Amino acid sequence: MGASVQERGSRPTPEVSRTMSTSSREMSARAGQEPATTVGDITARDPVMTVRNANVHYGETHAIKDVSLDVGRNEVIALIGPSGCGKSTFLRCLNRMNDTIESARVTGDFRLDGQDIYDRSNDVVMLRARIGMVFQKPNPFPKSIYENVAYGPRIHGLASNRAELDDIVYGSLERAGLLDEVKSRIDEPGTGLSGGQQQRLCIARAIAVNPEVILMDEPCSALDPIATARIEDLIDELTQNYAIAIVTHSMQQAARVSQRTAYFHLGRLVEVGPTEKIFTNPSHKLTEDYVTGRFG
Amino acid sequence: MRLTTLILILAAMTFAAYVFGRRRALAVARAGGAVRLHSLPAYYGYLAAIWSALPAVALLVAWVAFSDSFIIGRVVASLPPELRDQPAAQLGLTVNEIRNLAAGQMVDEGRGAELQVAADLYNSLRTTSSRILAGLAIAVAFAGFGLAWIRTRPALRARNHVEVVIRGVLIAASSVAILTTAGILLSVTFEAARFFSQVPLADFVFGTEWSPQTAIRADQVGSSGAFGAVPLFVGTLLISGLALLVAVPIGLMTAIYLSEYAAPGVRRAVKPILEVLAGVPTVVYGYFAALTVAPFLRGIGAELGLDVASESALGAGLVMGVMIIPFVSSLSDDVINAVPQSLRDGSYGLGATKSETIKRVLLPAALPGIVGGVLLAASRAIGETMIVVMAAGLAANLTANPLQAVTTVTVQIVTLLVGDQEFDSPKTLAAFALGLVLFVVTLVLNVIALQVVRRYREQYD
Numbered sequence: 001m002g003a004s005v006q007e008r009g010s011r012p013t014p015e016v017s018r019t020m021s022t023s024s025r026e027m028s029a030r031a032g033q034e035p036a037t038t039v040g041d042i043t044a045r046d047p048v049m050t051v052r053n054a055n056v057h058y059g060e061t062h063a064i065k066d067v068s069l070d071v072g073r074n075e076v077i078a079l080i081g082p083s084g085c086g087k088s089t090f091l092r093c094l095n096r097m098n099d100t101i102e103s104a105r106v107t108g109d110f111r112l113d114g115q116d117i118y119d120r121s122n123d124v125v126m127l128r129a130r131i132g133m134v135f136q137k138p139n140p141f142p143k144s145i146y147e148n149v150a151y152g153p154r155i156h157g158l159a160s161n162r163a164e165l166d167d168i169v170y171g172s173l174e175r176a177g178l179l180d181e182v183k184s185r186i187d188e189p190g191t192g193l194s195g196g197q198q199q200r201l202c203i204a205r206a207i208a209v210n211p212e213v214i215l216m217d218e219p220c221s222a223l224d225p226i227a228t229a230r231i232e233d234l235i236d237e238l239t240q241n242y243a244i245a246i247v248t249h250s251m252q253q254a255a256r257v258s259q260r261t262a263y264f265h266l267g268r269l270v271e272v273g274p275t276e277k278i279f280t281n282p283s284h285k286l287t288e289d290y291v292t293g294r295f296g
Numbered sequence: 297m298r299l300t301t302l303i304l305i306l307a308a309m310t311f312a313a314y315v316f317g318r319r320r321a322l323a324v325a326r327a328g329g330a331v332r333l334h335s336l337p338a339y340y341g342y343l344a345a346i347w348s349a350l351p352a353v354a355l356l357v358a359w360v361a362f363s364d365s366f367i368i369g370r371v372v373a374s375l376p377p378e379l380r381d382q383p384a385a386q387l388g389l390t391v392n393e394i395r396n397l398a399a400g401q402m403v404d405e406g407r408g409a410e411l412q413v414a415a416d417l418y419n420s421l422r423t424t425s426s427r428i429l430a431g432l433a434i435a436v437a438f439a440g441f442g443l444a445w446i447r448t449r450p451a452l453r454a455r456n457h458v459e460v461v462i463r464g465v466l467i468a469a470s471s472v473a474i475l476t477t478a479g480i481l482l483s484v485t486f487e488a489a490r491f492f493s494q495v496p497l498a499d500f501v502f503g504t505e506w507s508p509q510t511a512i513r514a515d516q517v518g519s520s521g522a523f524g525a526v527p528l529f530v531g532t533l534l535i536s537g538l539a540l541l542v543a544v545p546i547g548l549m550t551a552i553y554l555s556e557y558a559a560p561g562v563r564r565a566v567k568p569i570l571e572v573l574a575g576v577p578t579v580v581y582g583y584f585a586a587l588t589v590a591p592f593l594r595g596i597g598a599e600l601g602l603d604v605a606s607e608s609a610l611g612a613g614l615v616m617g618v619m620i621i622p623f624v625s626s627l628s629d630d631v632i633n634a635v636p637q638s639l640r641d642g643s644y645g646l647g648a649t650k651s652e653t654i655k656r657v658l659l660p661a662a663l664p665g666i667v668g669g670v671l672l673a674a675s676r677a678i679g680e681t682m683i684v685v686m687a688a689g690l691a692a693n694l695t696a697n698p699l700q701a702v703t704t705v706t707v708q709i710v711t712l713l714v715g716d717q718e719f720d721s722p723k724t725l726a727a728f729a730l731g732l733v734l735f736v737v738t739l740v741l742n743v744i745a746l747q748v749v750r751r752y753r754e755q756y757d
Binding site: 095097100102124125126127128129132133135137139140141142143151152154155156202205206209 | 559636638639640641642643644645646647648649652656657660661
């Protein structure tokens with residue numbers, strides 16, 4: 001009787017230890033397979049945003065692993081990499097858009113002008129006013145062109161009267177290179193514009209609240225080549241006033257518009273450096289394979 | 297032969313036609329040196345079954361529809377002249393007596409012998425008729441199957457033929473509802489036209505006094521009959537307005553909570569519960585209104601020194617409002633959910649708070665759909681009957697005071713038609729005029745609502 005109890009009690013122990021040793025072996029094997037550190041210089045000359053050791057989990061999935069990166073003032077940084085590598089997720093951490101996804105858990109040190117943006121005392125509403133975002137698919141509100149651009153200034157109370165609001169709206173449309181095309185129909189619905197015009201309207205909407213950084217998540221993937229060229233020209237011009245982080249699937253686009261390029265792979269930042277170097281003389285094997293079109 | 301037996305025989309023949317038709321197709325293909333059949337073998341079976349069943353059933357339906365009037369015609373022709381040459385109404389009574397006699401029921405003693413001959417003729421004609429029908433139907437079914445048997449070749453496009461028939465069946469099914477609606481509209485219109493030939497349209501539409509009691513016999517007094525429908529329209533609008541006043545804010549806020557704030561688990565649990573509200577029989581709401589809400593309101597009114605009628609518009613309106621909450625909340629929740637996530641992202645990305653996003657982006661974007669939901673709820677409220685019958689009362693007061701008793705169009709239709717009534721007096725015909733008004737109003741509301749909802753759907757698909 002006593003022996004059988006002891007037998008039953010002792011049985012689980014070796015199993016537990018076996019599982020533990022297996023998992024720790026797997027972990028070390030995985031760590032050896034993947035690039036542990038980022039190749040290249042993660043810092044920018046004049047950083048407006050600094051990110052250190054960012055990690056993002058979606059439920060069980062570890063989407064971003066220990067990413068550190070700066071976004072420089074008056075500079076375009078391109079985030080490239082194969083689908084599912086985490087570049088969009090990383091971008092959405094920068095203005096806390098991942099907050100709206102319930103299963104997402106973000107850790108790490110994110111700073112805008114030295115302030116921790118995930119700090120409790122920092123209001124997400126003010127943060128998003130300082131960091132604008134342009135999405136993959138043009139998403140104008142079902143309102144007039146004017147009201148689309150006026151939306152941000154209205155909710156942040158940037159204009160005290162109609163004349164000031166007019167100034168902001170027309171100025172933003174001008175800077176987005178859209179004013180001449182829409183001046184005559186500014187009260188017509190924004191959804192009636194062409195795809196490229198809609199995307200420029202979204203850019204105008206973003207710059208109307210005068211942000212410091214603009215995040216662009218594949219802004220041209222739904223556009224034709226001519227509309228894409230116009231947006232790229234616009235990005236060039238916007239660099240004079242804003243820092244821009246752009247996620248793109250087109251390596252030509254990254255090469256055309258950005259000064260620095262960051263290559264993501266399986267949630268890790270593999271390599272970052274001046275765009276010219278990344279595309280002509282990458283240091284990491286994975287980067288080289290990707291930019292030469294061997295996979296991705 | 298009884299009709300049910302015949303139908304069973306035809307069903308069995310149809311099934312047999314399927315089995316043999318399918319077998320025949322395979323045999324034909326094999327005999328032709330394993331030629332490829334145009335369609336799957338089962339389609340040849342279906343085709344044989346259709347050819348066997350369809351003409352026979354059509355014959356059956358036509359026969360049942362027309363044989364009786366034919367037989368009656370023969371019976372009437374055989375009657376002695378003094379019975380045959382009666383006025384139409386009298387003749388109808390005689391025919392009914394003959395039918396009753398034929399069915400073995402007792403009729404007036406004196407005329408029994410005279411009519412017995414006719415009844416016997418009627419019975420024998422019916423027997424003959426059903427025998428002929430059975431023979432013909434079975435023959436037609438066989439002929440149809442035989443035709444299918446002969447025509448079965450590998451090149452026969454059996455699938456296409458079957459699909460044509462199936463399409464016909466689907467069209468027939470979908471036209472049932474439409475034809476019924478048209479039929480209802482026609483019958484109501486004709487009865488209403490009879491009403492308006494006795495009561496001027498202007499009196500009905502603009503009159504402010506409703507008192508539909510009319511004299512049934514010439515010697516009755518005290519009921520002149522007044523058919524001014526304005527108090528009914530006002531009462532209906534008052535109660536529906538109160539109901540919407542309850543349902544729209546509550547339903548809309550419910551929808552906003554469910555679609556934007558509630559955790560997915562809560563939404564999954566709450567939404568079906570809300571929709572159960574729509575499934576509660578309205579008679580249950582009715583006695584809730586009459587037995588619980590009305591005395592409660594009366595009690596509160598007494599406390600406040602207000603005179604609340606025991607069958608007040610307020611009680612009926614509140615309960616009806618609760619009843620239509622699910623219409624508003626469920627439809628609004630659906631349309632708010634259908635607003636693309638990209639619009640929410642765009643708004644949040646500009647630094648808008650949740651409430652700003654809801655107020656400035658989601659609700660405007662969803663507004664057409666919400667309006668559609670409210671209009672559907674309104675048409676439901678206007679047509680609602682049981683709650684108001686039980687809780688709103690019969691007094692046709694022309695008032696905007698929700699604490700008084702009012703009556704509605706639906707309540708009056710019910711009271712006009714309940715009990716023994718002549719169907720040619722203005723009193724009963726008024727019900728059809730009211731029904732026509734109700735039908736037109738709810739139809740217009742529904743058409744507008746569906747139009748609005750459809751336009752909204754197109755915008756985002």
